[in-house]
Amino acid sequence: MRKIIFVLALVFSLSGCVSVSPYVLSKNQTKLDLTKNRGVVLFTLKIKDTGSTRLLLSSFTVREANQYKVYNTLGSFYIPFISENYSATDGLYFCTMVLNRGIYRLDSFSGLTNSFFSPPYTLKADEIFDVYPNSINYIGRLDFGDLDTKMVVMTLKGKEDAYTKDVERFKAIFPVLKDKEIGKDSFY
Amino acid sequence: MYLNKVRLILLISISALIISPLSAQEPQNPNPEDVKYSPKNLVDEDAMQAEMDFYAGNDHEAELIFKGLDAKKNHDIALWSNQLGSLYLAQGKTKEAQAAFMDAYLVMNNISAFKDLELRSVGLTGSEATKAYKGDPYEKVFNSFYVGILLCSDNDFENALAAFKNGILCDSDVESNLYKSDVTLLYLMASRVEALQKNQSMADDYFKQAQEAFYLSYPDNRSLVSQEQALLDDLAKKQKTLSEEEKNITVKMDKGINLLKADISKLEADIKVLVDKIQENNRKIVISSLRDLVNLNNNTLLCIETGRAPFKYQIGSYGEKAVFTIKPYRATGFNVTIDNFIKISTGSFLKNNDIYYQASTRGGRVMDSILKGKADFKKTTADVSGMFSNISQVYNPYGVFSLFSLAAGAVSNATNPYADARHWSLLPAELQVVPMRLNPGKHQLQIDAYDSNGKMIDSYKTEIEITDSPNNIIFKRFRGKAL
Numbered sequence: 001m002r003k004i005i006f007v008l009a010l011v012f013s014l015s016g017c018v019s020v021s022p023y024v025l026s027k028n029q030t031k032l033d034l035t036k037n038r039g040v041v042l043f044t045l046k047i048k049d050t051g052s053t054r055l056l057l058s059s060f061t062v063r064e065a066n067q068y069k070v071y072n073t074l075g076s077f078y079i080p081f082i083s084e085n086y087s088a089t090d091g092l093y094f095c096t097m098v099l100n101r102g103i104y105r106l107d108s109f110s111g112l113t114n115s116f117f118s119p120p121y122t123l124k125a126d127e128i129f130d131v132y133p134n135s136i137n138y139i140g141r142l143d144f145g146d147l148d149t150k151m152v153v154m155t156l157k158g159k160e161d162a163y164t165k166d167v168e169r170f171k172a173i174f175p176v177l178k179d180k181e182i183g184k185d186s187f188y
Numbered sequence: 189m190y191l192n193k194v195r196l197i198l199l200i201s202i203s204a205l206i207i208s209p210l211s212a213q214e215p216q217n218p219n220p221e222d223v224k225y226s227p228k229n230l231v232d233e234d235a236m237q238a239e240m241d242f243y244a245g246n247d248h249e250a251e252l253i254f255k256g257l258d259a260k261k262n263h264d265i266a267l268w269s270n271q272l273g274s275l276y277l278a279q280g281k282t283k284e285a286q287a288a289f290m291d292a293y294l295v296m297n298n299i300s301a302f303k304d305l306e307l308r309s310v311g312l313t314g315s316e317a318t319k320a321y322k323g324d325p326y327e328k329v330f331n332s333f334y335v336g337i338l339l340c341s342d343n344d345f346e347n348a349l350a351a352f353k354n355g356i357l358c359d360s361d362v363e364s365n366l367y368k369s370d371v372t373l374l375y376l377m378a379s380r381v382e383a384l385q386k387n388q389s390m391a392d393d394y395f396k397q398a399q400e401a402f403y404l405s406y407p408d409n410r411s412l413v414s415q416e417q418a419l420l421d422d423l424a425k426k427q428k429t430l431s432e433e434e435k436n437i438t439v440k441m442d443k444g445i446n447l448l449k450a451d452i453s454k455l456e457a458d459i460k461v462l463v464d465k466i467q468e469n470n471r472k473i474v475i476s477s478l479r480d481l482v483n484l485n486n487n488t489l490l491c492i493e494t495g496r497a498p499f500k501y502q503i504g505s506y507g508e509k510a511v512f513t514i515k516p517y518r519a520t521g522f523n524v525t526i527d528n529f530i531k532i533s534t535g536s537f538l539k540n541n542d543i544y545y546q547a548s549t550r551g552g553r554v555m556d557s558i559l560k561g562k563a564d565f566k567k568t569t570a571d572v573s574g575m576f577s578n579i580s581q582v583y584n585p586y587g588v589f590s591l592f593s594l595a596a597g598a599v600s601n602a603t604n605p606y607a608d609a610r611h612w613s614l615l616p617a618e619l620q621v622v623p624m625r626l627n628p629g630k631h632q633l634q635i636d637a638y639d640s641n642g643k644m645i646d647s648y649k650t651e652i653e654i655t656d657s658p659n660n661i662i663f664k665r666f667r668g669k670a671l
Contacts, residue, residue, distance in 0.1 A: 065499075065501040065502075065609075066233070066236050067500065067501075067609040067610050067611060067613065068232045068233050068234075068235045068236050068610075069232075069233055069236075070606070071502055071507040071606035071607075071609075072507075072606065101237070101240060102236055102240070103236070103499070105501060126503070128499060128501065128513055128515075130240070130515075132240070132244070133240075186515065186516055188499055188513045188514060188515045188516075
């Protein structure tokens, strides 16, 4: 019995250890390997919570968009949100992606609201962006407006360029970006 | 004597056979670049690297990849040739560009080319992407335009005119009537070539059509034209229903028919309002830039290509739909200076040759309904497979229902509804043409690009040589990385 409990404890502790996604930057990261045609893309997401209801986003989906590949072989990536992504004071999510060079489609964001019976909530983006090799680029801020608790799906309200403000915050949140040059690009 | 000669020849031959391997050169190591970019070592997926290299300004790599893919002579040859043509044009290699565009032209306009692949692609298990790339109507239009204008610069007017006419024909191959024939540039170039060939009445006809096309695609009119097209589609549907119902009923004055007639009258009135608004806009549109382009005193046409091509990608549960989007480009205005003192104002630029607008207003294709049918079939077979799987798990594990489930699942997996997303991604987003009169000889050309706030963001200087030809065509591409 002790052995079983030990194995279970080991499994749970190890699963926590390996949960860091290779597709995002983390707060504790000290090195950034952008060899082998990898690049970093940064963007922010803004959604305004209504009253006491708050949206807790857990992940977002990115799909490869490549005309030269067969559709069912295109890569699809589930990118998790980690605690440092969110700034409650201004309702901003700081999103990072570490992907291979190419063109991608930011499909949707998934999460739950903090209400009692909370169905899964989706923010639909459908935005195309580029990943350039060996470079870090900020591509803009996605604005979803006010959280609508009567719906379970919301669509994008607008996009804006908040390069100066956002990049400063990204550098503060992710120390690995501190001394790096961050270029400016845009969603399609 | 005769035997001596034979002996001598034999002796020389044997000696040559012995000596030749010694004097032969050692086989050289092949150039690693040649190996890497040889057709047999390249796959279609490498084209994405070439595309990104092109927009990053790394033309050498991009050229090697597209040349290697083009040399494969496979069913995508027209796509590779078009990409290569745009690359050469951006490098100022007009002869190579003309040859590449012509290669693509021959495939894109040949109905029987790769016919067997097209038949296979409409089957349930065939993918649309397996058929030969022949391009969407907007791609055929711009391929014809480039072939025409490059032939024009060689003073091959007859073939240039044939290419422009072909482009005009491709432009009419769209679903919605109002978007037919709205590529102003083709009509203007056809008018110019007719005038050069002294066919003034034909030149005037093409100019009138160019004016109509310019009005239709003018930014102020686009939303009105789109609304008018929607109302016209609705009107056509209602008129068809009315004529069918009138044939079938016995009592003529039926209530439903009266309602339909009232709807049709309202639609006609709404269309009239839109047409009046469009005509009011047309009166304000200045068309002097159109006249400048067909004016034969202007012996030089500077073509400024900007931004990135419309991007085509798949959406839908099974990727059965293809849609377009565009990456915004920062430069919105240009200033042209000749010999450091002649400034050409933007008012005389022919603008609004917006390729994204052309790509996104081409309407649905026959293939779209085939793909929708395939997606529906895939969904149904997947649902059936799921249903049998559930039944077999409850009532009869490993039995006949499992086999049905597997069979339906296999059919679902084999069905191929994915839309074809292949597109000419090295095309520019917009083309601005500046007609000018320059004396033969060498000139300094400077083009400055400005953003929407009037801030200069890019500048290009070069020396150009103007000949005594009536058509000196100069291309300059501003590809930029976006904002």
